[in-house]
Amino acid sequence: MRSLSTALTIADLKARARRRVPKMFFDYADSGAWTEGTYRANEADFAAIKLRQRVLVDMTGRSLQSEMIGERVAMPVAIAPTGMTGMQHADGEMLGARAAEAFGVPFTLSTMSICSIEDVASVTKRPFWFQLYVMRDRDFVRNLIGRAKAAGCSALVLTLDLQILGQRHKDLRNGLSAPPKWTPKHAWQVATRPLWAMEMLGTKRRSFGNIVGHAKNVSDLSSLSSWTAEQFDPKLSWDDVAWIKREWGGKLILKGILDSEDARAAADTGADAIIVSNHGGRQLDGARSSISMLPRIVDAVGDRIEVHLDGGIRSGQDVLKALALGAKGTYIGRPFLYGLGAGGQDGVTRALEIIRTELDVTMALCGRRDVRDIDRSILDEG
Numbered sequence: 001m002r003s004l005s006t007a008l009t010i011a012d013l014k015a016r017a018r019r020r021v022p023k024m025f026f027d028y029a030d031s032g033a034w035t036e037g038t039y040r041a042n043e044a045d046f047a048a049i050k051l052r053q054r055v056l057v058d059m060t061g062r063s064l065q066s067e068m069i070g071e072r073v074a075m076p077v078a079i080a081p082t083g084m085t086g087m088q089h090a091d092g093e094m095l096g097a098r099a100a101e102a103f104g105v106p107f108t109l110s111t112m113s114i115c116s117i118e119d120v121a122s123v124t125k126r127p128f129w130f131q132l133y134v135m136r137d138r139d140f141v142r143n144l145i146g147r148a149k150a151a152g153c154s155a156l157v158l159t160l161d162l163q164i165l166g167q168r169h170k171d172l173r174n175g176l177s178a179p180p181k182w183t184p185k186h187a188w189q190v191a192t193r194p195l196w197a198m199e200m201l202g203t204k205r206r207s208f209g210n211i212v213g214h215a216k217n218v219s220d221l222s223s224l225s226s227w228t229a230e231q232f233d234p235k236l237s238w239d240d241v242a243w244i245k246r247e248w249g250g251k252l253i254l255k256g257i258l259d260s261e262d263a264r265a266a267a268d269t270g271a272d273a274i275i276v277s278n279h280g281g282r283q284l285d286g287a288r289s290s291i292s293m294l295p296r297i298v299d300a301v302g303d304r305i306e307v308h309l310d311g312g313i314r315s316g317q318d319v320l321k322a323l324a325l326g327a328k329g330t331y332i333g334r335p336f337l338y339g340l341g342a343g344g345q346d347g348v349t350r351a352l353e354i355i356r357t358e359l360d361v362t363m364a365l366c367g368r369r370d371v372r373d374i375d376r377s378i379l380d381e382g
């Protein structure tokens with residue numbers, strides 16, 4: 001394998017992941033709902049934001065350290081929760097959590113992960129964050145929250161924007177499932193990625209570790225869409241958020257806010273933070289990009305609740321732009337998955353290094369030394 005140090009951008013890692021990961025799983029990461037218009041807008045709207053170049057400002061002693069929900073972070077970039085991460089690379093969630101821990105940034109484990117909460121806890125020392133999807137079976141939800149507490153998770157990230165699954169054409173065309181089915185098409189996709197296949201043969205973790213064996217009557221869960229249709233609760237309400245907050249009792253982050261009115265309701269719950277997010281363009285195609293909605297949401301609730309953002313971040317420059325527009329923290333979904341697919345734990349570390357370097361150099365060239373002081377004045381707003 002070519003050294004990961006020759007990967008200079010997240011796009012380089014994406015190209016490598018495409019060569020190493022079977023098509024159905026690579027496509028699962030690199031897809032949005034329907035026309036993928038919102039998925040594309042998330043990235044394009046970042047590119048349209050311009051920075052002010054400043055000169056002859058002391059650039060020594062720069063710092064990227066910050067805080068998210070009161071936790072110290074090496075830079076304000078967390079790993080977003082992503083389902084089926086253990087299909088991008090064997091034991092993917094465990095490797096991602098270890099890379100994040102060593103780097104000093106938060107790792108968020110998805111409910112729909114391949115490695116379980118207990119698996120990730122067994123390979124990390126620092127607390128990670130757990131993302132919750134609310135199922136109809138409230139006993140199962142209660143049990144999941146209890147497992148996250150027992151594992152020492154320091155925040156619960158409650159996702160609000162996926163009670164019904166947005167349609168992603170590629171997943172349907174590919175017949176996505178975990179583990180892969182054994183039709184000739186799927187066998188071919190796996191056979192042409194021998195390194196991935198060998199590593200996958202070396203692990204027993206090939207299904208949904210938080211669910212199979214824990215939820216009633218679920219011994220095998222191959223199709224994400226049928227499980228989602230059966231179990232995700234489309235009646236989820238603000239009252240349920242209050243119930244989950246009580247049940248959890250710790251730091252709570254509400255994920256999937258894209259509207260000022262919802263942001264106000266979220267702030268009223270007394271949660272610790274919201275994530276301005278459209279699920280990486282995977283749910284409501286036709287919604288605006290997260291970065292374009294950020295200023296309005298910060299105006300509406302920024303004095304009451306910490307505001308985070310995800311969606312479309314592909315560089316440290318994008319992180320800086322989100323901070324300039326009022327985010328206290330950011331998350332990366334696909335950049336993490338591409339790093340993982342490209343090179344396992346080292347690939348995730350490489351993705352974080354790329355973003356850190358871009359963030360640091362851009363901040364310096366904008367004439368700033370401390371990431372906590374970034375504000376709108378670094379932007380050229382025309």
Ligand SMILES: Cc1cc2nc3c(=O)[nH]c(=O)nc-3n(C[C@H](O)[C@H](O)[C@H](O)COP(=O)(O)O)c2cc1C
Pocket residue numbers: 028029030042080081082083110111112131159255277278279280281282310311312313331332333334335337
């Ligand atoms: C392959 C994939 C799986 C995802 N699974 C989840 C999930 O299980 N739970 C969740 O809250 N968000 C999930 N998301 C959304 C991410 O947490 C995040 O909102 C999104 O990826 C951010 O956009 P970005 O990929 O452009 O960084 C997923 C995203 C991707 C790409």
